[in-house]
Amino acid sequence: MNEADSEKLAAGLARLGWREAAKPEDADLAVVNTCVVRQKAEDRAAAYLGRLRRLKEERNGRGPLQIAVMGCLVGPRTDDLRARFPYVDVWARPQAFEVILRHLVPDSDLGGEFWPETFPEPKGPTAFVPVVHGCNKFCTYCIVPYRRGRERSRTIDEIAREVTAHCARGVREVTLLGQTVEAYGKDIAGRPDLADLFAAIHETPNLQRIRFLTSYPRDMTERIIRAVAELPKVCEHFNIPVQAADNEVLARMRRGYTIEEYVECVQRIRDIVSGASLSTDVIAGFCGETEAQFQRTLDLLAGLRFDKVHVAAYSPRPGTIAWRHLEDDVPREEKMRRLHAVEALQERIATEINEALVGTTQEVLVENEGRGLKTPTQAPDGVTDGRSTSSGGPQPVLSGRTRANKLVHWQGEAAPGEMARVRITRASPWSLRGEPAEASVPA
Numbered sequence: 001m002n003e004a005d006s007e008k009l010a011a012g013l014a015r016l017g018w019r020e021a022a023k024p025e026d027a028d029l030a031v032v033n034t035c036v037v038r039q040k041a042e043d044r045a046a047a048y049l050g051r052l053r054r055l056k057e058e059r060n061g062r063g064p065l066q067i068a069v070m071g072c073l074v075g076p077r078t079d080d081l082r083a084r085f086p087y088v089d090v091w092a093r094p095q096a097f098e099v100i101l102r103h104l105v106p107d108s109d110l111g112g113e114f115w116p117e118t119f120p121e122p123k124g125p126t127a128f129v130p131v132v133h134g135c136n137k138f139c140t141y142c143i144v145p146y147r148r149g150r151e152r153s154r155t156i157d158e159i160a161r162e163v164t165a166h167c168a169r170g171v172r173e174v175t176l177l178g179q180t181v182e183a184y185g186k187d188i189a190g191r192p193d194l195a196d197l198f199a200a201i202h203e204t205p206n207l208q209r210i211r212f213l214t215s216y217p218r219d220m221t222e223r224i225i226r227a228v229a230e231l232p233k234v235c236e237h238f239n240i241p242v243q244a245a246d247n248e249v250l251a252r253m254r255r256g257y258t259i260e261e262y263v264e265c266v267q268r269i270r271d272i273v274s275g276a277s278l279s280t281d282v283i284a285g286f287c288g289e290t291e292a293q294f295q296r297t298l299d300l301l302a303g304l305r306f307d308k309v310h311v312a313a314y315s316p317r318p319g320t321i322a323w324r325h326l327e328d329d330v331p332r333e334e335k336m337r338r339l340h341a342v343e344a345l346q347e348r349i350a351t352e353i354n355e356a357l358v359g360t361t362q363e364v365l366v367e368n369e370g371r372g373l374k375t376p377t378q379a380p381d382g383v384t385d386g387r388s389t390s391s392g393g394p395q396p397v398l399s400g401r402t403r404a405n406k407l408v409h410w411q412g413e414a415a416p417g418e419m420a421r422v423r424i425t426r427a428s429p430w431s432l433r434g435e436p437a438e439a440s441v442p443a
Ligand code: SF4
Pocket: 135, 136, 137, 138, 139, 142, 143, 144, 145, 179, 180, 216
C-alpha cells in the first residue's frame, strides 16, 4: 500500500512539474513514506531521516533540501515528531498527498479531476491498484486503523479507469490492494463486492492477470472464491493471514474468527479453486502466548502446508489496544526462537511443494528486473552468469512470476510484459529455476 501511495504522490508531483532526481544528493525534496507496523520498520525510517538531516546540512551551496514525512508514522498529533525531528519541513498522514503538494505550491489547484485523473506512472508490467483504503477491524496489535482510518472504497468506475490507463502504458498484471481487500464495496452505493470488481475490469484491453491482497478470512465469501475459480485472468493465489492457531490467542488479538473458521475458509478455497496457492502471516510471541499455544501454530502450518509464510516477532505498537492493555511478556529470545521454528518448518514445506513443480511447464509473466532479482549476476540458485549461454549468444537472466506467485529465474529471450512458458528444472524454498519451454508468446 505504501508503494502505491508513493507512486500516486509522485504522479501528483509530476503534474505540478516536479521530476524524480537520480539520487537524494541531487534532490530539492525528499519524501520519506513510513511504515510503523513493526518496530524494525520504524527504526529504519528514523535512521533514514538521520541521513537526510546530514544531507540537508551539507548542501554545499545548493538550494535547501526540503524533507517531507508521509505514512503511518504520522498520527493526528505531530508535536512529539516535530520535537524529535525538527529538521522535517512537512508532516502528512497516510495518503494526505495534498498537504505535501500545498506546502510546495500553495496556490495549486488540486480540486475537480486532479486526483481522479492522476494515475501513477507504471515502472514495469505489474502495478498495484488500491481499491479500499483503511481498516475497520481493530486487531489489538495493529496500528493501521488508527493511521489509515476506516474502510473507504473507490468506485468501480475510478478503479477501471486507472486499470485501463495502466494497461495502455504497458502494465499486464494488476494487484488490487486493501488492508482487507474483501471489504471492498461494503461502504459504497449498491455494495458491489470484489467479485463484481474482478468482472468489471476483466476485459480491460492488454490486461492479462489480476491479483488481490490481503485477504481476511471472515470477509472471504463463497461468491468471491467462485469468481477466482471462474474468471481466467484472476490468479488463484490467496494471502490469508492466520497470525496464530490458538483460539485464546486469536481472541486476545481480536482477529474476529476461531481457528476452526479459518481452517474451513482454507478448505473451501481448496475445494473450489483447483491448484490454489496460499500464503499466510504469523506473529510469534504475542502477549501471553504459551509454548503449547505456539505449538498449535506449528501444527496448523504443518497440516495446511502453505506455499509461503511471512513470520514476524511481536513488537508492541504504541497506541494499540495490546500496547495499552496486554503485557508483552514473551522474552525477546523466546520470540526469536519461535520465529526461527516457523521459518525452519516452512523451509521444509516450501521445498517439498516447489520440488513437485520440477518438470512442469509454467506460464510466467516476464518482469525481468526487481522483485528479488537485482541484477543478472545476483540471481539465486546457482545462476551466476547472466551472459553466457549454451548457444553462445548473450541471453539475459529473466525473472517473473507464475500464476501461483512463484518467483522463477531462467535464461532466455523475452521482454518484460511478455508471457513466457518456462519448464521448471530446479527448486528452492524461495524460488524456481527453469528454461524456455518454447518461444515466448507476445502479450
Ligand atoms: S485486519 Fe487487523 S491486522 Fe489487518 S490492517 Fe486491519 S487491524 Fe490491522
